[in-house]
Amino acid sequence: MLLYYAIGTSSLASHVAMEEAKLEFRLSKVDLKTRRDEGGDDFTQINPKGYVPALEFPNGELLTENIAILSWVAEKAPQLAPSGTLARIRLIETLAYISTEIHNNFKPFDRPDAGSNERNGARAIIAERLRLIAATIGEEGYVLGSHFTVADVYLFVTLQWVVKFDVPLSVKLKNYMSRINRRPAVSQALAREDAREMAPIAS
Numbered sequence: 001m002l003l004y005y006a007i008g009t010s011s012l013a014s015h016v017a018m019e020e021a022k023l024e025f026r027l028s029k030v031d032l033k034t035r036r037d038e039g040g041d042d043f044t045q046i047n048p049k050g051y052v053p054a055l056e057f058p059n060g061e062l063l064t065e066n067i068a069i070l071s072w073v074a075e076k077a078p079q080l081a082p083s084g085t086l087a088r089i090r091l092i093e094t095l096a097y098i099s100t101e102i103h104n105n106f107k108p109f110d111r112p113d114a115g116s117n118e119r120n121g122a123r124a125i126i127a128e129r130l131r132l133i134a135a136t137i138g139e140e141g142y143v144l145g146s147h148f149t150v151a152d153v154y155l156f157v158t159l160q161w162v163v164k165f166d167v168p169l170s171v172k173l174k175n176y177m178s179r180i181n182r183r184p185a186v187s188q189a190l191a192r193e194d195a196r197e198m199a200p201i202a203s
């Protein structure tokens with residue numbers, strides 16, 4: 001399998017989840033400005049949507065969208081999902097909330113034409129969305145209760161942008177973020193991406 005990623009983006013969620021699942025995969029870094037993958041190929045020929053993450057299977061099929069890739073990883077590694085039919089649907093509910101209500105509201109920070117009013121508006125919306133999701137997290141728990149899931153990986157990545165773009169962050173979410181940050185899969189994914197920055201290798 002080959003995961004197309006870009007540093008500092010939501011593809012880190014797929015990367016961490018795949019490390020959590022102990023899956024074997026290679027990485028290809030995408031330059032989102034030139035839309036070229038690591039081999040210099042036109043990424044839009046691989047993923048016409050042009051964005052990461054994208055996961056290529058050995059048979060050449062491509063899976064895109066954070067929600068889909070994270071759900072697929074959770075299928076492969078059931079320990080990263082809650083058990084029970086309704087609980088699985090709750091996982092999709094939470095992934096959708098993180099994607100559409102939190103992740104998407106960071107778009108003004110990617111657009112150079114977005115002014116401070118628009119960015120401050122986005123900060124306020126994100127802070128409110130986070131307030132609601134934080135209310136579901138117990139002191140030592142995760143977004144879906146006491147069980148760590150792929151939804152935590154996705155939320156964790158968006159919390160990194162919260163810090164980067166000066167969105168207010170509660171103590172509770174800071175503590176939650178530190179808890180996720182201590183997971184070996186997070187260090188493994190970050191180290192693997194960092195190492196490739198120094199000397200790109202086929203790993």
Ligand SMILES: N[C@@H](CCC(=O)N[C@@H](CS)C(=O)NCC(=O)O)C(=O)O
Binds near residue numbers: 011032
């Ligand atoms: N709907 C997609 C959005 C993914 C997305 O926003 N990817 C960003 C990085 S976080 C990207 O590749 N942006 C480059 C672009 O859209 O040109 C998903 O949830 O996977």
